[in-house]
Amino acid sequence: MPARVVAWVVTTEGSDVGEFVRLEAEAGVGTIRLDRPPVNALNSQVQDELREAAEEAGRRRDIAAVIVYGGEKAFVAGADIKEMAEMSYVDMADRSVALQESFTAVARLPKPVIAAITGYALGGGLELALCADLRVCSDNARLGQPEILLGVIPGAGGTQRLPRLVGPSRAKEMIFTGRHVLAEEALRIGLVDRVVSADEVYPVARELAGRFVGGPAFALRAAKEAVDRGLETDLDTGLEIERIQFSALFATEDRATGMQSFIEQGPGKARFEGR
Numbered sequence: 001m002p003a004r005v006v007a008w009v010v011t012t013e014g015s016d017v018g019e020f021v022r023l024e025a026e027a028g029v030g031t032i033r034l035d036r037p038p039v040n041a042l043n044s045q046v047q048d049e050l051r052e053a054a055e056e057a058g059r060r061r062d063i064a065a066v067i068v069y070g071g072e073k074a075f076v077a078g079a080d081i082k083e084m085a086e087m088s089y090v091d092m093a094d095r096s097v098a099l100q101e102s103f104t105a106v107a108r109l110p111k112p113v114i115a116a117i118t119g120y121a122l123g124g125g126l127e128l129a130l131c132a133d134l135r136v137c138s139d140n141a142r143l144g145q146p147e148i149l150l151g152v153i154p155g156a157g158g159t160q161r162l163p164r165l166v167g168p169s170r171a172k173e174m175i176f177t178g179r180h181v182l183a184e185e186a187l188r189i190g191l192v193d194r195v196v197s198a199d200e201v202y203p204v205a206r207e208l209a210g211r212f213v214g215g216p217a218f219a220l221r222a223a224k225e226a227v228d229r230g231l232e233t234d235l236d237t238g239l240e241i242e243r244i245q246f247s248a249l250f251a252t253e254d255r256a257t258g259m260q261s262f263i264e265q266g267p268g269k270a271r272f273e274g275r
Contacts, residue, residue, distance in 0.1 A: 021049035023056055028213030029206060030063035032106075034070045039077035042124040044095065046080075050128075051102035058109050061274070064217060065209035066109055068132060069116040069202055075141075076125030081150070096155055103156045107131035107228075110221040112212045116205035117141050118198050122180070127154060130161040133224065135191070136205045138198040139183050143191060146178035164231055166191055216254040217274035222246070 020036040032053045034040045042050075057066050070076050087095065106113065106128065115121075115132035121143045129135050129143070137143070145158045153159060154175065163171035166189050174181065186192045196204050212220060222245040230238030249255045253275040261270035 018049035018052065020046045021053045023053040025060065025063050027210070028062065028064045029209045030057045030060065030066045032057060032066060032068045034068075034076060039074040039120060040070045040125070041078065041080040042076060042128075043080035043083045044098070047099055047102040051098075051105040054102075054105035054109055058105075058111070063111065064215065064274070065112040065114065065212040067114050067116050067202070067205045067209055068106065068128065069205070070118065070125075072118055072198065072202075074119035074125075075115070075117040075121040076128055077120040078123030078125055078146070099156050103127060103131050107157070107161075110224065111217070112209065112220060112224070114205045114209050116201045117143070117192065118201050123147055123154070123158075124156050127156040127158045127161070130157060130165060134193050134208060136194040136196065136201055136208065137183050137186060137192045138201050139195050140198055141183045141186070141192075141195075142180040143183075143186050144178065144180040145175045146180070148175060149178040214272060215274075216252070216258060216270075216272045218252045218254060219249055222249055 020034065020040075022031075022033045022035065024031045024033060032050070034046065034050070036043075036046055040046070054066075057063050084092075103124075112134070113132040115129040115135045115137075117129055117135060117137035119138065119141060121129050121137070121141060123144075123146055126143050126145055145154050145162065147154050147158070154162075159171075159175065162174065165171075166174075170189055181189075181191060183192070183195045187195045194204060194208075226238075226242045226245045229241050233241070254270075254272045257272060258270045
C-alpha cells in the first residue's frame, strides 16, 4: 500500500489540519481534536494522524500544554471494528506496531497532556485517555476496556497503563469483564481526576492546561519524565533518574530566574521564558 501523505498547515496560532485529526493552538494551549463522526472510531488513518499531531505538538514552542479532545458527544468509542475484522495475524502483527507508536507519541509528549473526555471512552478510547497526565470527564461518561468481548485484549497500552494507574486488581477486573465504568466510579478509583458536566469538560481542561502556559517548560518536562520513567523501574534507579533531571535543570535560565525571583519577591512571582 502506498504511503499516505498528510498536509499540515503550520501557524503560530491556528490549526494544523489532517482529515480526521486537527492540532489547534491558542494562547499557548494546543488541542489535538479528533473529528471522525459519529464516535471517532480509531481506524489506521486516525492512528497515523494522531501520531503526527502529537509529534507536531511536541516540537512547537508556542504550545506549553496539550488537550486531547473528541468533541461534545464522544471522546473515542474504540477501534474501527469493521476495519479490524478484515485483518489477518500478519496484518495485525504489522499494524500493531504503528498502533502502539501513535499512542506512545501522545504519552511521551514532553509537556503536560490533559484528556477531555465526553461520552464514550472505550477500548482504544480509554487507552488514549490513559496516555494523558490528567483526565477530565463528563458526568455521563462511560469508560472501559471491552476488548475481551471481541475475543481479544487491549492492544494499545491498556494492559500496561491501566494497572499502573488504578492497580493490577482493578485493572484485571475491568479487562476480564469488559464492563463500562461510570464517571463517579472512575473518579473514586483514580481513573479520572475531575468530573464535570458535559458542557464544562473542555473549558475545565483549558483552565487546567492554561496553568502551565508561561511556566518553566524544562522543569515541567523533567518532572514528567522523572515520574513516568521512574514508574517503569525500581526505586534506586528511579531516584537516580530524578537526581539527573534535577541537576540538569541548574543549566536552565528558568532555574536562575525562579530562584532569584524567590529571593527578591517571594514564591510564585517568577516570569519564566521556557529556557
